[in-house]
Amino acid sequence: MDEFRVTNGGVSIHVVAAGPRASRTLPILCVHGWPELSHSWRHQLAHFAAAGHRIAALDVRGYGKSDKPWAIADYRMSVICGDVAAVIDALGGRAILFGHDWGAPIVWNTALLHEDMVAAVAGLSVPYAPAGDISFLDMARQIYRDRFFYQLYFQEEGKVEDELGGDPLALHKIYFGLSAEGTDINLLMNKPPDGRMLDGLAAPARLPEWMPEADMAVFVRAFREGGWRGPINRYRAQDLDFAEREPLRGRRIAQPACFVAGANDVVRHFVPGVDLYADPGAHCDDFRGSTLIEGVGHWVQQEAPAATNAALEAFVKGL
Numbered sequence: 473m474d475e476f477r478v479t480n481g482g483v484s485i486h487v488v489a490a491g492p493r494a495s496r497t498l499p500i501l502c503v504h505g506w507p508e509l510s511h512s513w514r515h516q517l518a519h520f521a522a523a524g525h526r527i528a529a530l531d532v533r534g535y536g537k538s539d540k541p542w543a544i545a546d547y548r549m550s551v552i553c554g555d556v557a558a559v560i561d562a563l564g565g566r567a568i569l570f571g572h573d574w575g576a577p578i579v580w581n582t583a584l585l586h587e588d589m590v591a592a593v594a595g596l597s598v599p600y601a602p603a604g605d606i607s608f609l610d611m612a613r614q615i616y617r618d619r620f621f622y623q624l625y626f627q628e629e630g631k632v633e634d635e636l637g638g639d640p641l642a643l644h645k646i647y648f649g650l651s652a653e654g655t656d657i658n659l660l661m662n663k664p665p666d667g668r669m670l671d672g673l674a675a676p677a678r679l680p681e682w683m684p685e686a687d688m689a690v691f692v693r694a695f696r697e698g699g700w701r702g703p704i705n706r707y708r709a710q711d712l713d714f715a716e717r718e719p720l721r722g723r724r725i726a727q728p729a730c731f732v733a734g735a736n737d738v739v740r741h742f743v744p745g746v747d748l749y750a751d752p753g754a755h756c757d758d759f760r761g762s763t764l765i766e767g768v769g770h771w772v773q774q775e776a777p778a779a780t781n782a783a784l785e786a787f788v789k790g791l
Contacts (some may be wrong), residue, residue, distance in 0.1 A: 473517070480558040481551070486510070486537035487559055489528035491521035498591050499563040500788070502529040503556060505573020505597070507636075507646060507703050509536045511690045515777035516570065516784065523785070530559050532575070534702020536694045547705040549713045553582040560589045568788060572596035572773055573739075574706055583727050584720055592728040592791050594784055596772055597739050599731055599752035603721045607714035615743065620663035620671075626707040633700045635668055641675040643691050649673035652736045652769035653680055660738055682775045725756040730787040732780055734768030760787055 473490050488510050500520055502513040510529035520527040531538040533555055534547060541547075556578060560567045568591050571579030576598035583590040612621050626632050636642040648654040649672075659672045679688055695703075731752035733740070740749045753759025763783035765776045773780045 476562065478555075478558045478562045480555045483533055483539045483541060483546070483555070485533060485539070485555050485559060486531045487528050487562070488517070488530075489526065489563075490517045491526040492524060493526060495524055495526040497525050497788075498791075499560075499567045500525055500527040501556065501559055501563060501567045501569055502527065503569065503571040503575035503578050504529065504532060504535070505571075505575045506706065507643065507691075507695065507700075508573065508575075509691060509694055511536075511687065511694075512572065512771075512774060513570070514687070516773060516781060519777070519781040519785070520788075525788075526563065528559065528563060530555070532578070532703075532706075534705060535698065540698055540702040542701070544705050544708045545712060547702070547709040548716065549577065549581050549709070550585065550716055552578055552706070553585045556582045557586040557589055560586070565589060566591055568592045568594075568791070570594045570596065570784060573598060573770070576600075580725060581720065583725055583729075584723050587726065590727055592787070593725065594730045594732060594787055595752070596732045596780070597734075597737055597770060599748060600725055600729070600755050602723055602755050603714070603717040607711055609710050609714075616665075618665060619661070620665055620667035622669055623707050623710075625667075625669060626704050629701075629708070632669055632704055635670060636695075636700050639670060640692075642670060643695060644675040644679070644688065645670050645673035647683055647688070647691075647771060648676045648680065650738055650770040651680060651682075651775055652734060652767050655736055655738055655769050657738060657741055661741065661744070680775075682771075682777075726758070728758045728760055728787075728791055729753065729756040730760045730783070731762040732772060732783045733762075733764055734770060734772040734775060735764045735766045736769045737772070738770055760790060 504512045513529040569579035576595035580600040
């Protein structure tokens with residue numbers, strides 16, 4: 473494993489990489505979600521490097537060893553896609569992208585904004601949906617007007633930072649709570665509007681097998697040292713993204729694409745009465761298939777690394 477840094481607009485991005493630098497195959501770049509790190513891709517880095525691929529994962533700005541600018545505007549989707557493009561450039565100028573959670577919209581949008589640099593894209597947990605005439609936050613304000621929704625709760629600066637930063641077990645509760653073992657959809661989606669993020673999320677008596685203590689310690693240390701503002705700012709920047717949507721409005725993904733998720737992922741039920749995983753390739757021109765892994769929750773590449781790696785390897789081999 474080696475490490476390097478790239479700079480985009482004065483912000484330094486930390487990257488870890490594995491596998492041969494002179495691989496004959498296109499490099500793979502992995503983008504994590506909230507509240508994660510490049511370490512979320514440890515199983516994929518090991519697997520694809522062993523198979524002879526050059527594979528890298530970045531700490532998204534605001535996380536881990538990457539810089540953490542203060543302003544919400546510094547976390548716009550277009551800006552973070554620029555970070556990804558800068559890493560692709562350092563890897564040789566063209567790459568295959570894997571993205572999970574927020575990393576999925578980031579890689580989908582990088583495929584649109586930096587089309588020539590992206591050879592193929594795999595989205596985990598969040599299917600691609602093109603920009604339209606209503607922002608996601610406005611849609612959430614309508615759907616959840618009488619209930620708690622975490623992304624709306626995140627909008628007030630400082631509130632969620634204080635809650636999560638004040639609980640040493642916050643990550644334990646979030647990781648376990650959104651995993652297959654801990655997910656209670658009714659509880660998560662039906663809290664009162666004045667609820668808080670961690671309400672109803674209990675820390676497990678013992679961490680699940682997929683999250684050993686040593687790995688959890690990596691995440692806990694990173695958030696203790698780096699704080700929560702940067703990661704939360706990605707949610708706060710969504711209305712700014714909407715204001716910049718014109719180049720992306722209605723566009724489809726042209727590159728080869730696939731989708732991988734846990735069948736029990738809470739994201740699947742964000743819109744009540746709608747299965748968001750029913751047709752994840754609806755807006756992709758060259759969709760290579762969807763893999764839903766039974767008995768797995770939100771953290772698919774960590775909860776089920778072997779099944780996730782198999783799906784991603786099949787996708788890469790088919791390119």
